[in-house]
Amino acid sequence: MRLLDSPDHLGELPRVGPKFIEALESSGLAGRGGAGFPAGVKWRAVAQRSRGDAVILVNGAEGEPRSKKDRVLMGARPHLILDGAFIAARVLRARRIVLYIGERHTAARDSMLRALGERPEPERGLVSIAAAPARYVAGAEAAAVHMVNEGLATPTNTPPYPFERGVDGAPTLVQNVETLAHAALLARTGSIPRTMLLTLAGATARPGVVEVDEGTTIGEAIQRAGGAAETPRAVLLGGYFGSWVEPERAWRLQLDHRSLRDQGLGLGCGVIGLLPARGCPVCETAGIMRYLAGESSAQCGPCFFGLRALADACTRIAEGGANPDDLRRLHRWSAMVRGRGACKHPDGAVIFLSSALTVFAREFTAHAPHRARRIA
């Protein structure tokens, strides 16, 4: 069974108790919000602390600019997501569920609200809704909790982690909508669909959301969606917190969280972007760095100033106005910024940049302004 093919309203919720966490753990289900954290570990951490006061925060913020899969799932299978949330509420003895949905994802929110309206009253009463600001960091766990508690979608210091002290100060499960849908099917059918939702973006014949079996190669996934529109220069795996990969390597990569992690890669929230051959990798990288710098929540100096400096240097290189030391500075500042924020925003940005400096080493070294190149 697949997420997007499964019947949406599946009837009464299965009777599940604490034992369900064992099933979740042995299923190996990894979170689909970006970090790939094992769902079973999260559920157990909340279960151990819940005294009937836990909170389930259903994360549909989807702040990653290229990602659409959470919106598609909320639109197509809202009941499956709600099932996952209600099952989590039972298993973890929660007294509150918050649907945290991107403020611009109106169709997704309407779909979720419509489905909620079809639920019986006692369970429906647990649920409230919160709009996630359209900011990159708004979907991060601690930022989501901060938004629900204080109306500020900025990350906070951890510890305490949400599973320790989250919404209303209670143990809180923050779980991506796709992960909850998988958990719902596990409770219903005894197994999870070994699939994942991907958003294909850039130079593909049919950009958009597809559901593929785990273990499919990227080449197969793109082929099934109509193929690449042209031979790409590089593949951005995992979105803006992901990595650039050479197309020959990317095509053979298996879509499997564990094997990708073993190779130092990640699927993030499932975005696969194809940079067209005629695209400029340095300009593309500089643009994404400027975006990420602008999305710093401006709370921690190394992130706010560091990402800005990195984005400026990238832009100077892209525009051909670089200072002789800029390339060296990119390396030095990347190392300087890493690990020095309250959240992982600066880390994600410099991991992305370091992949660019590796895969596009030639372009970064030899980058000339396009105007000059065209004249020559």
Place this chain on the structure above:
Amino acid sequence: MSAAQSLLIDRIKCDGRGLCAELLPELIRLDDWGYPILAPGPVPEHLLLLAQRAVEDCPVLAIALRRAERTR
């Protein structure tokens, strides 16, 4: 002997005043924007008093000494 202690910076509170790096250059240097970079590992015994001083004198109370295993 007391348990090993490490310095911990609250990155959100830290304003980059730089006092800590002046008080404890053995363990704290500043990045290109004036924010502290900590030397890894626990604070050596002979620097504990200076570390304590850096903690107390931070104008925004952004540094703490913690049992080593608490730091990340």
